[in-house]
Amino acid sequence: MFVKNLFHLVKHEFSLEMKQKHFISSIVLYIVSTIFVCSLSFTSISETTIWNALFWIIILFSLTNAISKSFLNENSDKQLFLYTIINPRVLILSKILYNLVLSILLVLLSFFIFNFFIQSDGLSDINYNLFLLAVLLGSMSLSSTLTMVSAIASKTNNNIGILSILAFPILIPSLLLSIQFSNLAINGGTADMAGQFIVFLSLINLLIIILSFLLFPYLWRE
Helix, strand or coil: CHHHHHHHHHHHHHHHHHHCHHHHHHHHHHHHHHHHHHHHHCCEECCHHHHHHHHHHHHHHHHHHHHCHHHHCCCHHHHHHHHHHCCHHHHHHHHHHHHHHHHHHHHHHHHHHHHHHCEEHHHHHCCHHHHHHHHHHHHHHHHHHHHHHHHHHCCCCCHHHHHHHHHHHHHHHHHHHHHHHHHHHHCCCCCCCCHHHHHHHHHHHHHHHHHHHHHHHHHHHC
């Protein structure tokens, strides 16, 4: 029953998104326009660390804009209705799963557009498989954290302000690990060298999901 409800809720999230295509379109437009504006200043970056840092800045703000509406757009009537018929643990896991898929798609789109508009001379040694893994693990960690913070912020009067204040310090460990991991991949690192980054990012993802699973029912009850 738990898995069945989880599947239906994830499906429901996708169906709602299809009915509100303007939101996804606005996020994609934000990504394209941001990268294009950056490309007007420089079409090539010699330092791979600067290229990587700029890429993750775009990812951070794109995912924040995309995931912030997870709970912020739901009115009190809808929340009360969901509370009466759905296990809150199923609800938070469905939000996390949906946002994971959404973030992965947006990050991959951002990478291809960013790499097309802004080149770096140092990318000749990049380990694409390892870089892709770094981007996926990093985006998953950011999206799961933002989902839980969005749930907390939705219970306050100043939703957007609280989201920004809470999210930034919590996201710093995941962001630092993701940047270091992707820098290693760009410089031709191997999977053996990246073992600690893979473990730490995976543990952060697991920890956020477990905390959301345990704590969200108490938050939802309020």
